[in-house]
Amino acid sequence: MSDAPIVQMTGITKDFTGVRALDGVDFTLRRGEIHAVMGENGAGKSTLIKVLTGVHDPDAGRILLDGEPVRFHSPGQAQAGGISTVYQEVNLTDNLSVAENLLAGREPRLGPFINFRAMRRKAKALLDEIGIDLNVAAPLSSYSIAMQQLVAIARAIDIDAKVLILDEPTSSLDRDEVAVLMRVMRSLAERGTAMVFISHFLDQVYEICDRMTVLRNGTLIGEWAVSELPESELIGHMLGREVQTLGALEHRAARHRPDDDVLVSARGLGRKGSVSPFDLDIRPGEVVGLAGLLGSGRTETARLIAGADRADSGALEFRGERLRGHNPRTASARGIGFCPENRKTEGLVGDLTVAENMILAMQAARGWARTVPPARRDALVAEFIEKLDIRPADPDLPVKNLSGGNQQKVLLARWMLIEPRLLILDEPTRGIDVGAKADIQRLVNELSEDGMAVLFISAELEEVTRLSDRIAVLRDRELIDILHQESDMTTDRIVETIVEKGGDK
Amino acid sequence: MSTTVTERPSRTTLFDGLGRYIPIGVTVALLIVMYLGGIAAFPRFSSPQVIASLFIDNAALLIIAVGMTFVILSGGIDLSVGSMMAFSTMSIAALTVDLGVPAEVAVAAVLAFGTLSGLFTGAVIHYFNVQPFIATLAGLFLYRGLTLQLSDHDVSMRDIAFFDWGMLRMDFAGGQRDGGFSLPNISFIALAVVIVAFIVLHYTRFGRGVYAVGGSESSALLMGLPVARTKVGVYAVSGFCAALGGVVAAYYTKSANPLAGVGLELDAIAAVVIGGTILTGGTGFVLGTVAGVMVMGLLTTLIAFQGDLSSWWARIVVGVLLLAFILLQRFLSRSGEKRRT
Numbered sequence: 001m002s003d004a005p006i007v008q009m010t011g012i013t014k015d016f017t018g019v020r021a022l023d024g025v026d027f028t029l030r031r032g033e034i035h036a037v038m039g040e041n042g043a044g045k046s047t048l049i050k051v052l053t054g055v056h057d058p059d060a061g062r063i064l065l066d067g068e069p070v071r072f073h074s075p076g077q078a079q080a081g082g083i084s085t086v087y088q089e090v091n092l093t094d095n096l097s098v099a100e101n102l103l104a105g106r107e108p109r110l111g112p113f114i115n116f117r118a119m120r121r122k123a124k125a126l127l128d129e130i131g132i133d134l135n136v137a138a139p140l141s142s143y144s145i146a147m148q149q150l151v152a153i154a155r156a157i158d159i160d161a162k163v164l165i166l167d168e169p170t171s172s173l174d175r176d177e178v179a180v181l182m183r184v185m186r187s188l189a190e191r192g193t194a195m196v197f198i199s200h201f202l203d204q205v206y207e208i209c210d211r212m213t214v215l216r217n218g219t220l221i222g223e224w225a226v227s228e229l230p231e232s233e234l235i236g237h238m239l240g241r242e243v244q245t246l247g248a249l250e251h252r253a254a255r256h257r258p259d260d261d262v263l264v265s266a267r268g269l270g271r272k273g274s275v276s277p278f279d280l281d282i283r284p285g286e287v288v289g290l291a292g293l294l295g296s297g298r299t300e301t302a303r304l305i306a307g308a309d310r311a312d313s314g315a316l317e318f319r320g321e322r323l324r325g326h327n328p329r330t331a332s333a334r335g336i337g338f339c340p341e342n343r344k345t346e347g348l349v350g351d352l353t354v355a356e357n358m359i360l361a362m363q364a365a366r367g368w369a370r371t372v373p374p375a376r377r378d379a380l381v382a383e384f385i386e387k388l389d390i391r392p393a394d395p396d397l398p399v400k401n402l403s404g405g406n407q408q409k410v411l412l413a414r415w416m417l418i419e420p421r422l423l424i425l426d427e428p429t430r431g432i433d434v435g436a437k438a439d440i441q442r443l444v445n446e447l448s449e450d451g452m453a454v455l456f457i458s459a460e461l462e463e464v465t466r467l468s469d470r471i472a473v474l475r476d477r478e479l480i481d482i483l484h485q486e487s488d489m490t491t492d493r494i495v496e497t498i499v500e501k502g503g504d505k
Numbered sequence: 506m507s508t509t510v511t512e513r514p515s516r517t518t519l520f521d522g523l524g525r526y527i528p529i530g531v532t533v534a535l536l537i538v539m540y541l542g543g544i545a546a547f548p549r550f551s552s553p554q555v556i557a558s559l560f561i562d563n564a565a566l567l568i569i570a571v572g573m574t575f576v577i578l579s580g581g582i583d584l585s586v587g588s589m590m591a592f593s594t595m596s597i598a599a600l601t602v603d604l605g606v607p608a609e610v611a612v613a614a615v616l617a618f619g620t621l622s623g624l625f626t627g628a629v630i631h632y633f634n635v636q637p638f639i640a641t642l643a644g645l646f647l648y649r650g651l652t653l654q655l656s657d658h659d660v661s662m663r664d665i666a667f668f669d670w671g672m673l674r675m676d677f678a679g680g681q682r683d684g685g686f687s688l689p690n691i692s693f694i695a696l697a698v699v700i701v702a703f704i705v706l707h708y709t710r711f712g713r714g715v716y717a718v719g720g721s722e723s724s725a726l727l728m729g730l731p732v733a734r735t736k737v738g739v740y741a742v743s744g745f746c747a748a749l750g751g752v753v754a755a756y757y758t759k760s761a762n763p764l765a766g767v768g769l770e771l772d773a774i775a776a777v778v779i780g781g782t783i784l785t786g787g788t789g790f791v792l793g794t795v796a797g798v799m800v801m802g803l804l805t806t807l808i809a810f811q812g813d814l815s816s817w818w819a820r821i822v823v824g825v826l827l828l829a830f831i832l833l834q835r836f837l838s839r840s841g842e843k844r845r846t
């Protein structure tokens with residue numbers, strides 16, 4: 001009985017105009033198991049989930065839920081059928097409050113009317129369960145992407161479902177939150193909930209999952225028990241080639257000597273309620289990492305330097321000149337490129353093509369009257385599609401049709417191709433597969449060797465230590481230390497710094 | 506490290522919550538300024554009947570604007586309401602005068618038709634993925650044409666006893682003679698519509714769904730909300746309100762004019778926007794719409810009191826106000842995006 005599959009998908013095929021996203025894929029999910037779906041960016045993982053939950057209709061194939069054939073036509077129906085999903089992009093409405101987002105469609109009612117007090121109480125309890133404390137009456141838009149991701153998870157968990165699907169739920173979470181999520185997942189598994197877990201963090205997959213299904217280019221490669229498939233073999237299956245890149249990935253970037261003149265210098269730069277005043281210098285050819293926990297002010301620090309937020313204290317100098325009225329437009333004119341973390345609301349224009357999205361920043365820097373010559377444009381776009389391995393490699397595809405990871409690559413390309421003096425990357429490798437991650441890290445390395453300064457933010461401390469020449473450590477919205485010794489560039493050292501320096505609280 | 510890190514939002518959430526109330530606050534302030542200005546300039550302006558009249562002369566507009574608020578909050582638009590209103594009034598006339606149908610039955614039939622027509626438009630918009638602008642533009646032409654087909658000249662209502670009920674007045678604070686004011690039944694109909702709309706929008710799942718769909722339709726869909734029902738529902742609400750507006754117009758004029766309500770859809774949209782609802786959907790209040798209608802009504806009143814200004818000035822000022830409010834919304838949503846980290 002307990003071995004009977006709860007979900008069985010057979011021969012699933014899904015064509016989008018011109019692209020076959022899934023080609024005869026089989027997928028089996030058993031009761032109480034945590035099942036990983038693995039694959040490169042664009043392999044078809046999200047599409048498989050969307051076919052199962054009624055977002056897309058499959059072109060061929062059968063879906064059995066609990067042994068019964070089903071065909072959902074909307075996520076609402078899938079939910080009613082017992083499948084609760086967190087989709088890859090945070091899908092909540094940020095004009096509503098946190099509580100409403102958590103409970104939309106299931107609000108506690110008195111007669112026909114929503115009982116707001118009970119709703120807030122229930123929302124609080126839900127968030128308590130996963131250990132976060134938000135003002136549930138505040139609009140969702142007042143919280144960061146990471147918090148929104150947690151809210152989306154809390155919402156999905158609350159729906160009492162037979163099947164819980166999490167499509168890259170941890171992409172912007174820190175280890176503490178991930179640990180909490182895993183605890184919740186384990187307790188759900190004990191209660192018999194079957195779960196699908198998609199992530200590009202292999203360590204998380206190995207820690208929590210029982211089985212995995214590997215997809216490549218829309219086809220099924222196979223299904224394994226996690227314990228039977230070592231990491232290197234998994235990567236081989238995912239990429240379809242043996243990977244030497246991973247070895248190269250381990251070596252650190254900090255070989256080059258940064259020049260002595262300072263490119264950016266922040267003195268007492270701060271913003272009330274956002275980041276306390278800090279000092280930071282960035283030199284040409286240097287990669288400075290920003291490390292800290294969720295909500296420690298990493299993004300806010302970057303936004304101050306990028307001019308996306310206005311500082312209310314201190315001064316910022318760029319190439320020796322004090323910046324006044326610093327804003328994203330003047331910043332990009334000066335050669336500061338800022339690639340924000342939230343690609344959905346701040347980055348990409350879904351209906352524009354890949355090429356148009358990539359060229360946006362360059363076009364803006366030139367002013368609207370002077371268009372980029374088509375030949376140059378095509379050459380640049382082709383170059384970066386290749387360098388970042390954007391798939392499908394078609395510059396004329398609307399960007400919203402790309403997989404999550406490939407959208408992220410387009411956003412990166414936009415800023416890399418204007419060759420800024422300072423490139424600020426906020427979580428550039430979020431949602432990007434292992435192979436492409438190595439490519440991006442190599443590219444960052446290359447660019448900095450050519451003299452570009454890089455400010456690099458990542459929740460993955462290993463990545464920060466691997467790439468950075470110096471690491472600024474933040475805690476509680478305060479820059480507490482700058483690590484610059486070779487020997488200090490370790491994950492443990494960062495964690496120690498965070499714990500020690502803030503230990504009195 | 507052992508405890509979970511909790512993020513404090515990087516600014517006070519209090520302000521963030523209040524940001525939503527800025528546009529409606531501006532509208533209310535504008536109302537007060539206009540009212541006080543009117544009192545200062547014209548002694549008779551201070552009579553409470555001036556305000557009461559706003560709810561008499563604009564009862565139909567108010568009802569229609571409330572329906573429009575639903576549609577705009579969901580991210581759509583309904584251009585057919587003016588024609589639908591005229592068609593409803595004319596249908597009542599045709600049914601009662603030409604066919605001798607009892608007035609009660611005619612009113613019920615018209616209301617049912619308005620709702621069904623809205624349902625149909627909504628279904629076309631949702632299931633065939635037609636732009637709301639286009640789908641309802643078709644309604645605008647269709648119902649105006651049908652109205653003119655029924656009659657190309659004014660038709661007076663017959664069943665005067667029935668239609669008198671709408672303008673029966675109730676006195677407050679001693680009535681107009683003793684410095685109070687009086688309101689006819691059509692004003693109560695309009696106020697009832699406002700109250701019901703307020704409750705539906707704020708306290709029911711349907712209402713919250715309207716906000717969610719307006720915030721992001723694709724998110725609402727992925728959250729498992731009944732997007733289809735919500736989107737079709739708002740057009741049904743708007744269709745019902747337009748038909749009810751026609752009924753109220755029948756009470757108000759006791760006649761049917763085939764060219765009544767030409768451009769009324771634009772007045773309704775203007776009132777909604779001046780009332781602080783954002784045209785792209787998701788943010789706004791039905792009470793804001795009431796304020797928006799009052800601003801527009803008060804403008805006309807002021808110009809009437811002034812005496813020698815042409816009534817087109819009301820239009821000019823509405824145009825300027827609209828521009829100002831759209832700019833204000835743009836500014837607010839910009840600064841909202843900026844604060845989001």
Ligand SMILES: Nc1ncnc2c1ncn2[C@@H]1O[C@H](COP(=O)(O)OP(=O)(O)OP(=O)(O)O)[C@@H](O)[C@H]1O
Nearest residue numbers: 016021041042043044045046047401402403404405
């Ligand atoms: N709505 C759509 N229209 C057209 N093509 C699409 C659409 N959605 C996905 N695709 C294509 O289908 C393929 C599979 O995409 P999918 O989103 O399933 O990838 P994924 O495995 O989830 O990748 P990632 O790890 O980057 O999230 C991609 O080639 C993508 O471009």
Ligand SMILES: [Mg+2]
Nearest residue numbers: 046088403404
């Ligand atoms: Mg995906």
